[in-house]
Amino acid sequence: MPYSPDLAAILKEGARFEADGIAYVIERLPVGTVVAPTGEITACDPLTCANGAEAFTATIAPGRYPLTAWVAVVSQDGGTPDQRTAALELTVSDQAAVRWEMALNEGQDVGVLDADGYFGYPVDAGVGTLADLSAVAALAEWDYDQLEDVYIPAQIPPGPAPIDGLVDEATGANVITVASGWGDGVYPTFVGFAADGTVCGFVTDFLVVPGL
Secondary structure, X not given: OOOOOOHHHHOOOOOEEEEOOEEEEEEEEEEEEEEEOOXXXXXXXXXXXXXXXXXXXXXXXXXXXXXXXXXXXXXXXXXXXXXXXXXXXXXXXXXXXXXXXXXXXXXXOHHHOXXXXXXXXXXXXXXXXXXXXXXHXXXXXXXXXXXXXXXXXXXXXXXXXXXXXXXXXXXXXXXXXXXXXXXXXXXXXXXEEOOOOOEEEEEEEOOOOOOO
8 A cells, every 4th residue: 555654653742763773752843834825735845846836636724824843853872862854744723633645736646656655745955845835836936045045044943944934925925944854855745634524734754753
């Protein structure tokens, strides 16, 4: 079956995992509020792939939604711990997810995936986001100097290095970036559904904790 991580295990503050002598302890870090004027949500590396970003087929009501980074504190043999973004979660409602499905763009079909395969977005600048498609489209119009001024500051915040940029003054739409797991790669996003069938959240899995 396609890749299906144990998101309930990752999205739990204080959760601890061990693999190959490496310990992973999960911490929850709120990183801001996403303003979604259209409710069409996308996940992407907005610094390199904003032009090609597509909305997921699952949509939500326009509004303001909290964004949370689930950070893995990684340590081995008493060495200095490292912090990596294990997952990025956009919370849509207070209802708990009873099931998670791979978030798809138009035309994608999980039926074509091999075992453990997934659809995901490529990261080339070491960052990712969950944002309204209109915000990412607005960011795509920025030139490099604008991107550098907002998203590549001289002093990068500590991991997960959240940076919140207002990209459309008329709507208040913004794009919040976080460091993407171990860096560049391809990362899947999942959409959570509540018991009543409504969308309750989106989560990008940055593939940090092995075996989940």
